[in-house]
Amino acid sequence: MTYLDHAATTPMLPEVLAAMTEQLGRVGNASSLHASGRAARRSAEQARERLAEALGARPSEVLFTGGGTESDNLAVKGLFWARRDADSRRRRIVVSPAEHHAVLDSVEWLAKHDGADITWLSVEPTGRITPEALRAALGDGDDVALASVMWANNEIGTVSDLAALAEVAHAVGVPLHTDAVQAVGQVPVDFTASGVDALTMTGHKLGGPMGAGVLLLRRDAECTPLLHGGGQERDVRSGTLDVAAIVGLQVATSTAVRTREERAVRVSALRDRLVAGVMAQVPDVQLNGAPLDDVVAGGPGRLPGNAHLSFPGAEGDALLMLLDARGVECSTGSACSAGVARPSHVLLAVGADADRARSSLRFSFGHTSTDADVDAVLDVIGPVVERARRAGLGRR
Amino acid sequence: MRLLAAMSGGVDSAVAAALAVDAGHDVTGVHLALSPDRQTLRSGARGCCSVEDAHDARRVADELGIPFYVWDLAERFTEDVVDDFVAEYAAGRTPNPCLRCNEKIKFAAVLDRAQALGFDAVVTGHHARLADGQLRRSVDPAKDQSYVLAVLTAEQLAGAVFPLGSMTKQRVREIAAERGFAVATKADSHDICFIPDGDTRGFLSRRLGEQPGPVVDAATGATVGEHGGTYGFTVGQRRGLGVAVGDSRPRYVLGIEPVTRTVTIGTAEQAGVTEVRTARPTWTGPVPRLPFHAEVQLRAHGTPVPCTVSAADDGGLVLRLGSEQRGVAPGQSAVLYAADVERGDLVLGQGTVVSAGHPVPA
Numbered sequence: 001m002t003y004l005d006h007a008a009t010t011p012m013l014p015e016v017l018a019a020m021t022e023q024l025g026r027v028g029n030a031s032s033l034h035a036s037g038r039a040a041r042r043s044a045e046q047a048r049e050r051l052a053e054a055l056g057a058r059p060s061e062v063l064f065t066g067g068g069t070e071s072d073n074l075a076v077k078g079l080f081w082a083r084r085d086a087d088s089r090r091r092r093i094v095v096s097p098a099e100h101h102a103v104l105d106s107v108e109w110l111a112k113h114d115g116a117d118i119t120w121l122s123v124e125p126t127g128r129i130t131p132e133a134l135r136a137a138l139g140d141g142d143d144v145a146l147a148s149v150m151w152a153n154n155e156i157g158t159v160s161d162l163a164a165l166a167e168v169a170h171a172v173g174v175p176l177h178t179d180a181v182q183a184v185g186q187v188p189v190d191f192t193a194s195g196v197d198a199l200t201m202t203g204h205k206l207g208g209p210m211g212a213g214v215l216l217l218r219r220d221a222e223c224t225p226l227l228h229g230g231g232q233e234r235d236v237r238s239g240t241l242d243v244a245a246i247v248g249l250q251v252a253t254s255t256a257v258r259t260r261e262e263r264a265v266r267v268s269a270l271r272d273r274l275v276a277g278v279m280a281q282v283p284d285v286q287l288n289g290a291p292l293d294d295v296v297a298g299g300p301g302r303l304p305g306n307a308h309l310s311f312p313g314a315e316g317d318a319l320l321m322l323l324d325a326r327g328v329e330c331s332t333g334s335a336c337s338a339g340v341a342r343p344s345h346v347l348l349a350v351g352a353d354a355d356r357a358r359s360s361l362r363f364s365f366g367h368t369s370t371d372a373d374v375d376a377v378l379d380v381i382g383p384v385v386e387r388a389r390r391a392g393l394g395r396r
Numbered sequence: 397m398r399l400l401a402a403m404s405g406g407v408d409s410a411v412a413a414a415l416a417v418d419a420g421h422d423v424t425g426v427h428l429a430l431s432p433d434r435q436t437l438r439s440g441a442r443g444c445c446s447v448e449d450a451h452d453a454r455r456v457a458d459e460l461g462i463p464f465y466v467w468d469l470a471e472r473f474t475e476d477v478v479d480d481f482v483a484e485y486a487a488g489r490t491p492n493p494c495l496r497c498n499e500k501i502k503f504a505a506v507l508d509r510a511q512a513l514g515f516d517a518v519v520t521g522h523h524a525r526l527a528d529g530q531l532r533r534s535v536d537p538a539k540d541q542s543y544v545l546a547v548l549t550a551e552q553l554a555g556a557v558f559p560l561g562s563m564t565k566q567r568v569r570e571i572a573a574e575r576g577f578a579v580a581t582k583a584d585s586h587d588i589c590f591i592p593d594g595d596t597r598g599f600l601s602r603r604l605g606e607q608p609g610p611v612v613d614a615a616t617g618a619t620v621g622e623h624g625g626t627y628g629f630t631v632g633q634r635r636g637l638g639v640a641v642g643d644s645r646p647r648y649v650l651g652i653e654p655v656t657r658t659v660t661i662g663t664a665e666q667a668g669v670t671e672v673r674t675a676r677p678t679w680t681g682p683v684p685r686l687p688f689h690a691e692v693q694l695r696a697h698g699t700p701v702p703c704t705v706s707a708a709d710d711g712g713l714v715l716r717l718g719s720e721q722r723g724v725a726p727g728q729s730a731v732l733y734a735a736d737v738e739r740g741d742l743v744l745g746q747g748t749v750v751s752a753g754h755p756v757p758a
Contacts, residue, residue, distance in 0.1 A: 318513060321424070321465055342468075391512035 002328045002376040006366025013207035016248045023244035030241040040243045047250035054257040056190030057216045063233045064246050067213035068181040068202035072102035074215055075177040075198040078223035080110055083145040094137045094147040096121045096129050097349040100179055103148050126290040127158030127350050131168045141172025151183035155346040156289030157306025159187055161297040166195035185256030186303050197221045208252030212245035267365045268304035274374045275307050281382040286310040305365035310356045314388035319361050322384040328377055331362045398422045400510040401519040405449030407579045408521030410456040411568045415559040416519045417460050425457035425464040430473040452579050476500035478590050482603045485627040488652035489727025493588055495544040503552040517555045525561030531680045531743040536564040543696050546731040546746040550681050600627040609657025611639050614650050614666055626652045629659050632723020668720040671755045674730050674747025676711045690732045694724050713747045724752035
């Protein structure tokens with residue numbers, strides 16, 4: 001099997017499995033005062049410190065959550081509520097239309113149910129949000145509750161310069177949240193150096209467990225909780241700590257950050273060979289997002305493991321099915337829970353037409369990817385595209 | 397064979413897919429998203445029936461260990477089935493949308509795409525038998541769906557597999573239960589899938605608006621009532637006419653005239669017909685030599701009637717019925733069967749009813 005869907009989820013690292021298995025055999029609530037509780041708390045707090053170190057944050061800025069979606073919801077809603085409650089004029093949310101649905105749907109929920117006004121940022125054709133675009137959208141910032149811009153796009157892999165964006169936001173006193181789920185472990189991410197106020201990450205995109213995420217939240221950022229209860233995590237996120245998941249998340253993150261440079265070199269070479277090979281067989285294929293060698297703020301302008309391609313005249317879901325039948329696993333981008341393929345909102349946001357958006361595939365490489373994976377795709381892609389084109393569209 | 401199993405989320409298509417897997421075929425499941433309201437499909441992630449059906453279908457596919465995909469055919473379904481349904485009613489006819497869906501969607505759009513993608517045939521949970529290219533009624537007469545499949549041509553049938561035709565519905569449910577499918581006890585669907593509340597007249601009035609017109613008594617030519625739209629009526633209909641005629645004998649809809657919006661009603665004697673004319677027929681196999689004797693079924697779940705089939709000048713068929721029938725509605729399909737006591741009734745073909753009445757004396 002050829003697994004090229006690391007942006008969806010990644011195989012668990014052996015050291016994560018070992019660390020979690022050890023924890024799962026233990027008893028102890030990290031909030032308890034006895035010896036078992038203290039042992040659990042020690043493991044969780046040690047993980048918090050190591051995680052903070054890997055991400056350039058302080059331990060007190062690490063809030064453990066149930067994953068990326070929860071962290072995005074908590075940041076967007078929590079910052080909105082806190083900022084609006086402090087000053088009722090702050091009802092505007094400045095956000096990119098290419099965000100993950102965890103951000104988009106949170107923002108739209110606030111607009112529908114809680115009086116928020118949405119200002120959509122203009123997106124570069126590469127998918128990048130520029131400081132100029134953010135500055136224009138923020139205005140004097142008086143009426144803005146927060147801005148949210150993802151660090152790296154989950155579909156097309158485009159990286160934005162969050163440090164520059166944070167500077168623009170702070171110049172008018174607006175807090176900035178970033179969804180860095182795809183960025184951590186792929187590109188350099190330093191929370192403090194970036195200046196962002198809140199940062200979402202999750203474990204399973206970098207070799208850790210599902211259901212374990214983090215919101216990095218600056219000490220001075222007011223955030224209203226979604227979950228009320230025992231007052232864990234600075235009173236912002238109540239709930240008994242899942243120590244095994246937290247330890248797994250930390251081991252995965254520390255490993256991914258430590259091995260990032262070496263892996264980026266290896267993975268981007270695989271990705272580049274795949275794209276070149278596909279282009280040789282399907283000359284009219286289109287690369288979506290930033291150029292493969294793009295640079296932003298001195299680092300990669302595109303996730304090293306991301307190849308997002310449109311195959312004119314073929315439907316993404318037909319391509320996916322044909323590749324799946326030949327043992328190649330990739331993605332068409334977003335599908336709703338009913339599984340109906342829809343044109344990617346990200347591609348539409350960067351100006352692609354619906355046909356281009358519908359004809360796309362994402363191949364995403366990660367820590368287990370090899371040359372054999374590239375070969376497996378290149379062995380079948382030509383006939384697969386040809387067949388999918390013959391199948392045409394389910395429409396006239 | 398490489399087979400594409402169309403999985404609606406119901407028990408029949410689940411068992412059909414399972415039997416195809418058991419038979420050793422390479423099976424891939426596909427759920428057809430047909431709801432014209434795309435938004436429902438996404439917002440429906442929070443609880444609409446089509447999403448539930450997709451989930452049920454996916455559960456079965458996962459249990460069978462076969463790949464599963466959702467194909468979005470909403471656009472074609474809306475054009476070819478829903479819009480056609482509304483247009484037919486607007487023209488005073490009574491369409492059968494399930495037949496149209498088989499003709500245009502399942503064994504056209506889906507089959508074409510499946511074959512282009514490398515599949516040999518489409519498997520469905522229809523209750524009908526198909527062997528050696530011959531389409532026959534199901535062994536379960538109460539569940540037989542050959543009527544809505546009779547429109548398929550030999551070419552379409554060559555790309556179809558119906559694993560359920562030789563078993564009863566009860567046996568289908570038993571198999572589902574033996575395999576632990578959660579859909580084993582799921583209720584049968586009876587309604588038109590795009591009118592889930594079953595209120596066809598309400599659906600048509602939302603699409604076509606109020607179109608009042610007269611209800612006329614055929615015997616006297618007198619207007620005996622008013623109606624809100626001819627689409628609320630079907631030829632042969634007895635209940636819900638909303639009129640009172642002098643005597644107490646039952647009245648039936650005899651005809652619908654969409655231009656003047658006139659619904660004509662009459663007595664049982666006036667409603668009887670002995671000759672049916674159809675549009676150009678389709679045949680499930682070789683074109684039979686006309687004229688010939690057959691049995692004709694004039695509506696879904698109708699009782700077959702002996703008839704003589706001959707050619708009309710316009711390329712359609714003339715069916716002389718062996719006994720007088722009521723309620724032969726234009727737009728319905730007249731499905732021809734060859735009675736075969738040994739092997740079960742063979743479906744020969746069908747023609748859409750254009751008119752019904754009595755033979756014109758020579």
